[in-house]
Amino acid sequence: MDLFISQTLNGLVYGALLFLLASGLSLIFGLMGVVNLAHGSFFMLGAFVGLSVAKATGSFWLAMLLAPLPVAAIALAMEVFFLRPLYKREKLDQVLLTFGFSFVFTDLVESFWGKDTFSISEPPSLEDSIEFLGGFFPSYRLAMLGFGLLAALILWLIIDRTRAGAMVRAGVDDSATAMGIGLNVPLLLTTTFTCGAALAGLAGVIAGPILGVYSGVDVEVLIPAFIVIVVGGMGSLKGAFVGSIVIGMADTFGKAYLPETAMFLTYVAMILILLARPGGLFGKV
Amino acid sequence: MTDASSFKPSRRSLIAGAGAAAALTFDAQLARVLAQGTGPIRIGVLNTFTKMAALFGETTMRGIEVYLEEHGGKIAGRPVEIIKEDDEFNPQVALQKLRKLVESDKVHVVLGPLGSHIATAMAGYMKQMGTPWIITGAGATALTKERIPNMYRATLTNWQVANPMGTWASANGVKESIVIASDFLAGHDVAEAFKETFEKGGGKVVKEIFSPVNTNDFSAYVSDIRATPAQAVYGFFTGSEAGRFVKQFQQFGLKGKMKLMGFQSMLDADTFPLQGAAAVGGLSTSIYCETLDTPENKHFVEMHAKKSKELPGIFTESGYTTMRIVDDAAQAVGGKIEDAAAFCIAIGKTNIMAPRGPVSFDPLTHQAIQNVYVREVVEQDGRLVNKVISVVPNVGDNPLNKV
Known part of the structure; x- marks a missing residue:
């Protein structure tokens, strides 16, 4: 396989993973106007719960199915009991709260699972590599890419084509007006927050075979996810999608062709896009 | 994160021991030396116990514990007090913790660290204080170029x-x-x-x-x-x-x-x-392989099995062998580990069969010579x-x- 094609695929796979994380983060930001610094923790929690389920049952698919549930439950409790009382306060207070929660989750994970690095094995049916265009590509990674695209499609259908989606969009555009015309914005918030967390938890399981499962993975995935939503425009699903691809590509091609400056390149991409469009590619300015 | 381990003697037995030593001898000078030489040996372990490298700090510590348990918590006949500090893989934190170990805990020997950047940051201070120091993890080749008289590296160099x-x-x-x-x-x-x-x-x-x-x-x-x-x-x-x-x-x-x-x-x-x-x-x-077919390694793996299901890795072996080096050197100076200069010279004369094989130190650079x-x-x-x-x-x- 041509090196360029395989690197493009690598970039898309990384982008798909980023999208699973960034979509929830972006919608939550759009609704609450608050950056959820505990979003990476949901990813990490999902990964660890998935690890335990996979170990206990031997099934990756079951881990994928079950892991998002407790994560969603935790997120629900966090939103209802801790974040909601702070909505009337300044944004900074809410951000600090989510920041505090990220420490709590890290300590929780360390006390339950320890500080070791674990790995979830991919399902046996996806263990091999697929040979095409005269080259190899791991089938699990192709499945990840497919899954990311599927998730994007489903999210787009929900947000763009359903009544619930229209309510979310209205809330993102102007939550005060939305409330004024009778939309239950707090309920909308709780739902979005919980679903976003579940999606992050799911991403944690899916990333498990590739990134590994360890305390600290939360920060490592949260930072690129932030770059994605800044590039794509905060609160925009389309922005999260395009941003994920842009950052996934910048990172992969940077690593391949300019390995020493790879980390720097994703930031260059961000700076260039922000210079041209300060609100991000699809954001409100 | 201080962890005074369980190898601490009770105060009463300490006083009794010192009293007995004084009573048995008429030489006041000797009595003083003996009293000084019967308290616990304080060993400062400065390693990384959190963040991405936590695993290595913990496995090093496990090796130290395996050695102590095997020897009834004693070195050269004296009880041992391990004072464990976490450097968080951060040189600044490491220096604070190191000062605490050396100046306030007054440890007799410092074991660690894992990170070469931390060892580099420690070097100047340790040279100045003269406290015996054995590196258990940091592998930067240039570290032993410094020739710090009280520093020995009991592990690999890159x-x-x-x-x-x-x-x-x-x-x-x-x-x-x-x-x-x-x-x-x-x-x-x-x-x-x-x-x-x-x-x-x-x-x-x-x-x-x-x-x-x-x-x-x-x-x-x-x-x-x-x-x-x-x-x-x-x-x-x-x-x-x-x-x-x-x-x-x-x-x-x-x-x-x-x-x-x-x-x-x-x-x-x-x-x-x-x-x-x-x-x-x-x-x-x-420098180590868990399946080495030597009596020393088989014994070590057996001892280690009492504490862990896993086979020992290089850091566990390093912790274990470093304690052996401390023990042998302390015995060579008659348990008087307080005499830092003599103790350092004794470390330099190490010539043992460790689980990893023969270990001695380069007289010039203080780097372990090993297979x-x-x-x-x-x-x-x-x-x-x-x-x-x-x-x-x-x-x-x-x-x-x-x-």
């Missing part, structure tokens, strides 16, 4: 381990190789040491890749490696990075196509759970282990450190 792999590879049919390493001090140190002997032996490094520390996704690099004609890859990664790299090496179909070679930390007991079958057939060099093993990962009784395929006996310090 040069010591990476150099023999280059020799072995060039002598065993590898013509062209790629070097990929984590982009920090140790990675560059190791890459250079491998390249030195590999190219001297007629091999050629066709590409050098330095990936950012804590890279999650190696797909771009392994795709790149695929596109070159090299027959082998030499890698330097530790912990979770080693797990991910070796796994992705297999996922991208490189296994079987190329020889996988690496630094000891890349294919070690610590990383096997992350790598699984992807590690099988991988070659690495190390280096070329190892291959095999599956044995349902688990992955390293097997020795070649031994390079008594490898010392980098000659450049001696000029």
Whole structure:
């Protein structure tokens, strides 16, 4: 396989993973106007719960199915009991709260699972590599890419084509007006927050075979996810999608062709896009 | 995070012991020395117990504990108090904790650290204070160039381990190789040491890749490696990075196509759970191998089995052997570890058969002289282990450190 094609695929796979994380983060930001610094923790929690389920049952698919549930439950409790009382306060207070929660989750994970690095094995049916265009590509990674695209499609259908989606969009555009015309914005918030967390938890399981499962993975995935939503425009699903691809590509091609400056390149991409469009590619300015 | 371990004597037994010693002798001078020599030996362990390198701090500590339990919590007949401090892999934190250990806990010897950047930060202070110091983890080659009189390194140097792999590879049919390493001090140190002997032996490094520390996704690099004609890859990664790299090496179909070679930390007991079958057939060099067929190692593995289901890795062995060195040196000075100068000289005279093989110190640089093993990962009784395929006996310090 041509090196360029395989690197493009690598970039898309990384982008798909980023999208699973960034979509929830972006919608939550759009609704609450608050950056959820505990979003990476949901990813990490999902990964660890998935690890335990996979170990206990031997099934990756079951881990994928079950892991998002407790994560969603935790997120629900966090939103209802801790974040909601702070909505009337300044944004900074809410951000600090989510920041505090990220420490709590890290300590929780360390006390339950320890500080070791674990790995979830991919399902046996996806263990091999697929040979095409005269080259190899791991089938699990192709499945990840497919899954990311599927998730994007489903999210787009929900947000763009359903009544619930229209309510979310209205809330993102102007939550005060939305409330004024009778939309239950707090309920909308709780739902979005919980679903976003579940999606992050799911991403944690899916990333498990590739990134590994360890305390600290939360920060490592949260930072690129932030770059994605800044590039794509905060609160925009389309922005999260395009941003994920842009950052996934910048990172992969940077690593391949300019390995020493790879980390720097994703930031260059961000700076260039922000210079041209300060609100991000699809954001409100 | 201070952990005064369970090897503390009760105050009463201490006073009783000192009293008895004083009563038995009429020589006041001797009584004073004995009283001084019967309190607990305080050992400061400064290592990384949190963050990405936590695993290594904990396995080092396990080795120390195995030794103490085997010897009833005593060294040279004196009880031992371990004072454990976490450096958080951060030189600034490390220096604060080090000051506490040396100035307020008044430890008799400092064991650690893991990170070379931390050892470098410690060097000036330790030289000034003169407290005996044995390095259990930091492998930066240049550390022993400093020649700090009270510093000994009881573990590997990057040069010591990476150099023999280059020799072995060039002598065993590898013509062209790629070097990929984590982009920090140790990675560059190791890459250079491998390249030195590999190219001297007629091999050629066709590409050098330095990936950012804590890279999650190696797909771009392994795709790149695929596109070159090299027959082998030499890698330097530790912990979770080693797990991910070796796994992705297999996922991208490189296994079987190329020889996988690496630094000891890349294919070690610590990383096997992350790598699984992807590690099988991988070659690495190390100063230790868990399946070494010597009475010393068998005994150690047996002792270790009481504390852990896993086989011991290099850091556990390092903790264990370092305690043996402290014990022997303390015995050589009659238990009077307080006499730092004499104790340091005694450490320098170490000549033991450790689980890893013979260990002594270079009189000039204070680097441990030890065997280096070329190892291959095999599956044995349902688990992955390293097997020795070649031994390079008594490898010392980098000659450049001696000029």
